[in-house]
Amino acid sequence: MRTSQALKVVGSSLPRVDGEEKVTGKALYTVDIELPGMVYGKILRSPFPHAKLLKVDGGKAERLPGVVAVLTREDLKGSNYYGAAYKDQSIVAVDKVRYVGDPVAAVAAIDEGTAEEALNLIEVQYEELSAVTTIDEALVPQAPLVHDSSSSGGELMGHLYQAPPEFRGTNLCYRFSYSKGNIDEGFKKADFIFEDTFTFPRVQHFSMEPHATVAQVEGDRITLWASTQDPFTLREHLSDIFRVPLNKVRIIVPWVGGGYGGKLAVKTEPLAAALSWKARRPVKLVLSVEESFKTVTRHPARYCIKTGVSRDGRLIARQCKIYMETGAYADAGPRVTQKAGYRALGPYRIPHAKTEAFTIYTNTVPAGAFRGFGTLQVTWAYESQM
Structure with missing residues (x-):
């Protein structure tokens, strides 16, 4: 289409509205927030992938000069469990730890150095348990259970999720299934059948x-004040965890230095709030890069794909079995698995199809949302086969 009028937007360079603040250092991120009387939080994490907690004693840490508060499981008996899809996660470990890095206790002190020193004074006794750290280990009959009892379900992005009753006593967290046509007849009609298994590694945001x-x-x-991509969901979770009305919870989001899905739903914000409650002062909790790696990752996955094709190149049938490793807690795992299952066939016309997708608990870092939300793993697999 031709026009005699000059285009005002197309072909024009538009200035970034956030550019000046960021390049001049005026942009404030969560780490830049300073409040009167503020103290600094640090987290004591589990060195074991799976262990019972026999004792957590913060007495010596509390007596260290400069320590304002020590938070342990004893302080949180009235708080609710939480999670993006299932409510299977506590603010700090209660009965046992489920991965290397699972929060066991936390400290608030007048400076970060004192808080770090206090962590070393917290006495913890563990009884180490056998762990499952891969999909194969988790699926073995009589495998050690990451969760001894099934978690209560929850709602994520408008969808209700609940573990099927038959998953009790296993490390299966969620199942999605889809079919159309007749998969057996489809493979009978195919001239060629290709079977492949693809594995996708754990990666971090x-x-x-x-x-x-x-x-x-x-x-x-x-x-x-939180570096979050999801303030309204976070607000709802905090209201539920601490049993306060929604209008008593306020979330302020400064500039966010990247998220890519890793800052959706709830991560360490409840721990910071609990520490502030215990300290009766504002608390700043900033994770190191290493700690972020122990907070959330993308789902490792295994994709078993069987495709039947005709001599003239038409796709006749496809059968998929997908395993998404969600780590120690469900987080967004059921939703990611559901999306992977929906998209396992790709953009192709396939008259006969069957897909099963499973979310698997393991004693590893929880896996959550990441750009593509389950699509990247299966797309890479089916396009590799094509």
Whole structure:
């Protein structure tokens, strides 16, 4: 289409509205927030992938000069469990730890150095348990269970999720299935059949800004400055965890230095809020890059694909079995698995198809949302086969 009028937008360079603030250093991120009386939080993490917690004693740490509060499981008996899809995660470990890096306790102190020193004074006794760290280990009959009992379901992005009753006593977290046509007849009609198995490794978002929260709890009011992509969902979770009305929770989002899905739903924000409640002062909790790697990753996956084709190149049938490793806690795993199952056939016309997708618990870092949300793993696999 031709026009006699000059185009005002197409072909024009538009300035970034956030450019000046960022390049001049005026942009404030969560780590830049300073509040009167603020103290600094640090997390004590499990050195074991799977162990019972026999004892957690913060007495010596509390007596260290400069320590304002030590948070342990004893402080959180009235708080609810939480999670993006299933409510299977506690603020700090209660009965056992489920992966290397699982939070066991936390400290608030006048500076980060004192908080780090106090972590070394917390006495923890573990009874190490056998762990499952791969999909194969988790699926073996009588495998050690990551969760001894099934978790209560939840809602994520408008979908309700619940583990089937038959998954009790296993490390299976969620199942999605889809079929159309007649898969057996489809393979009978195919001239050629190709079978492949693809594995996808664990990767991390590696945002420029690690997870960071400044929490201020005053009475029943919770105010958080958080590096989050999902403030409204976070607000709902905090309201539920601490049993306060939704209008008592306020989430403020400064500039966010990258998220890519890793800052969706709930991560370390409840711990920061609980630490502020215990300390009765604002608390800044900023993770290191290493700690972010122990907080959330993309789902490792295995994709078994069987495709039947005709001599003239038409796709006749495809059968898929997908295993998504969600780690120690479900996080967004069921939703990611559901999306992977929906998209396992790709953009192709395939008259006969059957897909099964499973979310698997293991004693590894929880896996959550990441750009593509389950699509990347299966797309790479089926396009590799094509």
